[in-house]
Amino acid sequence: GISGLKIYRGFLEWGDKDLYEYDLNCKSIAQNLASIRGLPDLKMLGLPRNVLIWDGEQLASWLDALGLGELAPTFLAHNVNGGTVFLLTEEHLRELGFSLVGDRLYFIEVLTQLYDDIVAWSSAIGVQLATHPVPPLRKVGVSLQPTSWTVKDVCKVLKAVGLEEYMELFVEHRVQGDVIFNLSEENLKEMGVDKVGDRLLITDITQTLYEQVTGWQEQKVAANSPQLLQLGQ
Numbered sequence: 001g002i003s004g005l006k007i008y009r010g011f012l013e014w015g016d017k018d019l020y021e022y023d024l025n026c027k028s029i030a031q032n033l034a035s036i037r038g039l040p041d042l043k044m045l046g047l048p049r050n051v052l053i054w055d056g057e058q059l060a061s062w063l064d065a066l067g068l069g070e071l072a073p074t075f076l077a078h079n080v081n082g083g084t085v086f087l088l089t090e091e092h093l094r095e096l097g098f099s100l101v102g103d104r105l106y107f108i109e110v111l112t113q114l115y116d117d118i119v120a121w122s123s124a125i126g127v128q129l130a131t132h133p134v135p136p137l138r139k140v141g142v143s144l145q146p147t148s149w150t151v152k153d154v155c156k157v158l159k160a161v162g163l164e165e166y167m168e169l170f171v172e173h174r175v176q177g178d179v180i181f182n183l184s185e186e187n188l189k190e191m192g193v194d195k196v197g198d199r200l201l202i203t204d205i206t207q208t209l210y211e212q213v214t215g216w217q218e219q220k221v222a223a224n225s226p227q228l229l230q231l232g233q
Contacts, residue, residue, distance in 0.1 A: 039110060039113055039114060039117065040062060040065035040066065042062075045061055045062065045065055046061075047061065047062060049118065049121050050082075050118065050122075050129065051082045051085070051086075051114060051115075051118050052082050052083050052086075052118070052129055053082055053083070054081055054082025054083075054085075055081050055082070056075065056076045056079065056080065056081045056197075057076070058081075058082065059072075059075060059080065059081055059082055059085060060072035060073075060075060060076055063075065066107070066110060068103065068107065071096065071097050071098065074096050074097045075096060075197075077195070078095075078096060078195045078196040078197045078198075079195045079196075079197030079198050079201070080096070080196055080197035080200075081197060083201070083204075084196075084197045084200040084201055084204070085111065086111065086115050087200045087203075087204060088111070088196070088200070090104055090108065092196050092200075093107060093108075095196055096196060134205060134208050134209050134212060135157065135160040135161060137157075140156050140157060140160045141156055142156055142157060144213075145177075145213070146177045146180055146181070146209055146213060147177045147178050147180075147181070148177050148178075149176055149177030149180065150176055150177070151170060151171050151174060151175065151176045153176075153177065154170055154175055154176055154177065154180060155167040155170060155171065157205075158170065161201070161205060163198060163201065163202065166191075166193055166198070166202075169191045169192050169193065170191075172191075173191050175191075180206055180209075181206060181209075181210050183202070183203070183206060184203070185199050185200070185203050188202060188203070
């Protein structure tokens with residue numbers, strides 16, 4: 001036809017005019033879409049590069065810049081912030097109001113880009129990023145062995161991380177140290193911890209705590225190993 005397009009059993013062969021029109025129209029459209037779908041400039045938004053320290057309001061600003069501002073109030077209501085946003089799954093996004101598949105996939109894509117960006121940035125400046133450091137246990141007044149904690153001890157830790165509103169639930173459900181590492185997000189939901197961000201915060205802290213405890217135990221074994229070897233000689 002006029003455009004120079006030839007059809008061979010369902011396959012298209014492009015003529016020179018088609019390539020020109022593609023460069024003129026489609027490429028510019030694709031470039032515009034890429035710029036729309038790109039990450040917002042954090043500096044222009046007045047946001048720190050370390051996303052993990054963002055509070056709920058700062059995360060809401062980023063959502064607004066993505067064109068998802070209508071979802072910001074739900075994120076705020078669920079206490080989702082920079083420390084928990086990277087823990088969100090597609091199921092969480094449904095709970096937070098992402099009813100459209102395209103919006104969920106788009107958000108996961110930009111979130112992945114944002115995560116890669118801060119990992120590269122932290123590596124460049126030589127700083128290790130951490131989401132929710134466990135509060136100093138001695139200062140809180142509990143044992144360094146969480147499996148020995150009473151319900152009262154668990155409540156002390158909850159209070160130290162600003163989650164005292166759930167203390168009564170933990171008492172009611174008898175959650176103490178010997179089960180804390182088996183506590184799943186589904187368990188928390190069943191207990192009545194309805195806010196997505198709070199559930200993610202609790203599970204992230206227990207996971208970090210578990211890694212710390214097992215790390216301490218490994219160090220202790222390593223420190224004692226030379227003595228054991230000497231005794232065996």
